[in-house]
Amino acid sequence: MATSRIVALLAVVPLLPFVLILLLQLGLRALGWHLQANTKERKEAIVRRVEAERAAVTEHQRSQEAEDGWEKIEKSGTAENGHPVPDDWNGVVGFFHPFCNAGGGGERVLWAAIAATQRRWPNAICAVYTGDHDIERGAVVAAVRNRFDIALQEHSLVFLYLSRRNFVLASNYPYLTLLGQSLGSLVLAYDAFQLLVPDTFIDTMGYAFAVAFCKYLFPKVPTAAYVHYPTISTDMLESLDDTTGDRGIHSGAGKGLKGTGKRYYWHAFAKLYGFVGRQIDVVMCNSTWTQGHIRQLWKPKKASSSFATIIYPPCPVEELEKKIDLTPEGEKQRGNTVLYIAQFRPEKNHSLILRAFAKFYHATKDKPKLVLIGSVRSSTPDERHVYNLRLEARELKVQDATTFICDAPFSVILDHLRTSSIGTNGMYAEHFGIGNVEGLAAGLVPVVHNSGGPKLDIVVPFQGLPIGFLADTDDDYAAAYARVAAMSAQERLEMRLRGRASTKRFTEEAFARKWVAEMETLVGMQKSR
Ligand SMILES: *[C@@H]1O[C@H](CO)[C@@H](O)[C@H](O)[C@H]1NC(C)=O
Numbered sequence: 001m002a003t004s005r006i007v008a009l010l011a012v013v014p015l016l017p018f019v020l021i022l023l024l025q026l027g028l029r030a031l032g033w034h035l036q037a038n039t040k041e042r043k044e045a046i047v048r049r050v051e052a053e054r055a056a057v058t059e060h061q062r063s064q065e066a067e068d069g070w071e072k073i074e075k076s077g078t079a080e081n082g083h084p085v086p087d088d089w090n091g092v093v094g095f096f097h098p099f100c101n102a103g104g105g106g107e108r109v110l111w112a113a114i115a116a117t118q119r120r121w122p123n124a125i126c127a128v129y130t131g132d133h134d135i136e137r138g139a140v141v142a143a144v145r146n147r148f149d150i151a152l153q154e155h156s157l158v159f160l161y162l163s164r165r166n167f168v169l170a171s172n173y174p175y176l177t178l179l180g181q182s183l184g185s186l187v188l189a190y191d192a193f194q195l196l197v198p199d200t201f202i203d204t205m206g207y208a209f210a211v212a213f214c215k216y217l218f219p220k221v222p223t224a225a226y227v228h229y230p231t232i233s234t235d236m237l238e239s240l241d242d243t244t245g246d247r248g249i250h251s252g253a254g255k256g257l258k259g260t261g262k263r264y265y266w267h268a269f270a271k272l273y274g275f276v277g278r279q280i281d282v283v284m285c286n287s288t289w290t291q292g293h294i295r296q297l298w299k300p301k302k303a304s305s306s307f308a309t310i311i312y313p314p315c316p317v318e319e320l321e322k323k324i325d326l327t328p329e330g331e332k333q334r335g336n337t338v339l340y341i342a343q344f345r346p347e348k349n350h351s352l353i354l355r356a357f358a359k360f361y362h363a364t365k366d367k368p369k370l371v372l373i374g375s376v377r378s379s380t381p382d383e384r385h386v387y388n389l390r391l392e393a394r395e396l397k398v399q400d401a402t403t404f405i406c407d408a409p410f411s412v413i414l415d416h417l418r419t420s421s422i423g424t425n426g427m428y429a430e431h432f433g434i435g436n437v438e439g440l441a442a443g444l445v446p447v448v449h450n451s452g453g454p455k456l457d458i459v460v461p462f463q464g465l466p467i468g469f470l471a472d473t474d475d476d477y478a479a480a481y482a483r484v485a486a487m488s489a490q491e492r493l494e495m496r497l498r499g500r501a502s503t504k505r506f507t508e509e510a511f512a513r514k515w516v517a518e519m520e521t522l523v524g525m526q527k528s529r
């Protein structure tokens with residue numbers, strides 16, 4: 001009797017992990033249900049408030065129209081310039097963006113995404129979870145318009161203020177930082193759901209753990225992540241075994257006992273990150289580089305080939321198109337000048353460009369020029385770096401043909417974009433390089449490093465024809481500069497026009513179109529659940 005009981009017990013043991021996982025899942029469900037019940041009233045209050053404001057705005061517009069006649073109808077929320085017809089879905093889209101006031105490229109993506117969502121679903125509510133307590137809606141809408149030229153619909157934008165943002169700061173986790181920050185983001189996500197449970201949840205800052213958490217708490221809420229940068233990359237894992245020492249700060253860190261520990265930790269973390277990523281319904285990446293890594297780490301076994309679509313962040317290319325003419329007259333204003341816009345930092349490899357330019361310069365009688373424009377972070381080694389580059393220009397005997405411009409204002413940059421011929425870039429495996437896109441939009445012929453984003457995303461043939469050149473060594477660069485210089489004015493102008501046309505891929509409009517397509521999936525899932 002006793003033995004049979006033991007045997008029965010032993011038979012259950014292998015099932016224990018499954019039972020535990022099941023219990024955990026049920027526990028999270030229950031927690032989710034509790035959160036949903038607890039925040040229901042707040043959600044209803046927000047919806048009522050937005051509806052009241054919408055009614056007031058509509059009323060105001062109607063009276064304006066009556067005054068102004070029909071010409072000046074406020075366009076927000078109408079089907080203009082090819083945007084899809086608005087839909088009356090009125091769910092709450094939660095954007096998880098704890099640092100939403102940082103003002104950088106990630107913010108441009110957030111606001112462009114919200115603007116696109118609002119145009120397509122004018123009755124939806126876009127709620128931003130932010131840790132910035134000092135921001136106020138009206139001021140944000142105005143700042144976004146000034147800074148990024150993006151028009152937001154104010155009444156349906158809601159800020160929800162997080163109070164536990166410190167849980168995701170790297171400085172809190174001197175050891176096991178990746179894991180610490182990731183678990184910290186669960187606390188922050190919990191903080192968010194305590195404020196409001198959205199109808200669809202989107203992370204725009206790389207908190208994949210928060211998204212997976214949402215999935216387990218609220219299985220009915222569709223989720224998405226827009227990934228700028230993988231939390232751990234396969235490059236990092238490979239660098240542990242590197243012996244050459246030039247694979248970044250972790251080069252060769254996989255040696256010794258400590259190294260073995262680090263290796264186990266990173267590989268385990270990568271597994272966990274992969275598991276987490278696979279819980280997300282819709283995955284978007286900001287570039288081919290990011291997509292490559294995310295596919296490697298997250299790709300579910302039976303994922304479609306479109307898993308992790310690339311949606312390029314909107315770049316301000318339209319502005320440059322307006323300000324710089326690409327015409328035969330404009331062509332006459334351009335000198336035989338190579339322009340490199342990049343921060344003065346070693347990885348940008350200005351030195352390579354100097355050597356390449358010197359080869360080009362000494363092989364021709366045309367007296368070409370090189371202009372290096374970049375920011376210099378004060379009291380950093382950058383200043384020393386610029387000094388060394390000047391010395392190098394002297395040694396290469398191109399100091400008179402080379403101009404260094406530090407921290408130039410936009411007007412100066414614009415002048416050089418208008419009067420230079422070639423836009424160059426010397427960095428190896430740059431992830432993207434928005435400067436290259438701006439150069440193309442301004443009409444520069446790109447001669448860029450044959451790697452990374454410039455190769456994969458930017459300097460790719462347009463309608464089957466080249467828009468620029470890729471180079472590896474200083475000789476390649478020098479040859480490419482010479483080739484551009486040797487083209488006829490007509491040929492060069494055509495290449496400039498093709499390059500500019502190719503930047504349509506990076507406009508806000510292209511971003512909005514792709515964003516809305518992914519959102520359709522989420523809204524469809526939400527409606528059907
Ligand atoms: C994607 O995001 C990363 C991290 O912010 C950035 O380095 C990279 O330039 C971005 N790519 C694009 C296409 O903007």
Ligand SMILES: *[C@@H]1O[C@H](CO)[C@@H](O)[C@H](O)[C@H]1NC(C)=O
Nearest residue numbers: 346347349352428472473474
């Ligand atoms: C600059 O480019 C040269 C030639 O490709 C390369 O050998 C060197 O390591 C690069 N320097 C940096 C700092 O990337």
